[in-house]
Amino acid sequence: MNPAIEASLTCWHEIIASGDTRRLRSLLAPDCVFRSPVAYHPYHGAERTERVLATAASVFADFRYHRQFVSGNDVGLEFSARVGSTELKGIDLIHFDDTGLITEFEVMVRPATGLQALGQEMARRLAQKA
Amino acid sequence: MNPAIEASLTCWHEIIASGDTRRLRSLLAPDCVFRSPVAYHPYHGAERTERVLATAASVFADFRYHRQFVSGNDVGLEFSARVGSTELKGIDLIHFDDTGLITEFEVMVRPATGLQALGQEMARRLAQKA
Numbered sequence: 556m557n558p559a560i561e562a563s564l565t566c567w568h569e570i571i572a573s574g575d576t577r578r579l580r581s582l583l584a585p586d587c588v589f590r591s592p593v594a595y596h597p598y599h600g601a602e603r604t605e606r607v608l609a610t611a612a613s614v615f616a617d618f619r620y621h622r623q624f625v626s627g628n629d630v631g632l633e634f635s636a637r638v639g640s641t642e643l644k645g646i647d648l649i650h651f652d653d654t655g656l657i658t659e660f661e662v663m664v665r666p667a668t669g670l671q672a673l674g675q676e677m678a679r680r681l682a683q684k685a
Numbered sequence: 686m687n688p689a690i691e692a693s694l695t696c697w698h699e700i701i702a703s704g705d706t707r708r709l710r711s712l713l714a715p716d717c718v719f720r721s722p723v724a725y726h727p728y729h730g731a732e733r734t735e736r737v738l739a740t741a742a743s744v745f746a747d748f749r750y751h752r753q754f755v756s757g758n759d760v761g762l763e764f765s766a767r768v769g770s771t772e773l774k775g776i777d778l779i780h781f782d783d784t785g786l787i788t789e790f791e792v793m794v795r796p797a798t799g800l801q802a803l804g805q806e807m808a809r810r811l812a813q814k815a
Contacts, residue, residue, distance in 0.1 A: 670797055
C-alpha cells in the first residue's frame with residue numbers, strides 16, 4: 556500500500572477510536588464525494604462530507620472495525636455498531652488519491668432495520684446542525 | 686490469492702455473467718451461511734444459500750461488478766444493478782475456506798430505495814418458490 560494512504564488510514568482509525576473528529580478535515584480532498592447508505596444523491600465537497608462523517612461517528616455506539624479489504628488506492632473497512640438498541644453491520648468504501656487524501660467515501664449498511672435506525676438518527680442530528 | 690479461491694471466483698463470475706446458476710451449489714460449503722442485506726437473521730446451509738443467491742441473480746437487471754477487494758481468504762465484490770427502475774449499489778463479502786468453498790456470503794446494498802425494492806422483490810419471488 557502507498558505509504559501516504561497507509562498514514563491516512565492510521566489517522567482515520569485514530570480519529571474513530573478517539574471520537575475526536577477535528578483532524579478529519581485534513582484527510583479530505585476539497586472535492587471529496589460522500590455516498591450515503593440511505594440517500595441516492597451524493598454529498599459534494601469536504602465541508603459536507605466532514606459534517607456527515609462527524610455526525611455518523613457520534614450516532615454509532617459500540618463501533619468496531621473488522622476486516623480490511625484492499626484494492627490499489629481503494630480500501631474497504633467492514634464494521635459493526637449499534638444505533639440505539641439496533642445492531643447493524645456496514646462497510647466504508649474509501650478511495651484515496653496518491654497523496655493519501657480521501658476523494659470518495661461510500662457507506663453501505665445492513666440489515667434494513669439498521670439502515671432505517673441510522674437514517675432516522677442521522678436526519679434528526681443533521682437537522683439540528685443545519 | 687490461493688489458487689483454489691481464484692478458481693472459485695472465476696467460476697462465480699461465469700455463473701453471474703451467464704445467469705446459469707446450476708454450478709452455484711458446487712461452490713458452497715455444506716454449512717455455508719448467507720447474511721442478507723435486508724434481514725437480521727442469517728440463512729444457514731448450502732440449500733437455502735443457493736436458493737437466495739439464485740433468486741437474487743434473477744431479480745437484478747444491468748448487474749455489473751466493479752472494484753474487487755481482497756483480504757486473505759475474504760473477497761469484496763462491489764456491484765451496481767437495477768431492481769425494476771430502481772438503481773442500487775452493493776457489495777458481496779465472501780469468505781472462502783482454503784479449498785475454495787464459500788463458507789460465508791454477506792451482502793450490503795445502498796441506498797434505502799434500492800434496499801427496499803430488492804427486499805420486496807426477493808420476498809415476492811421466494812414466496813412463490815416456498
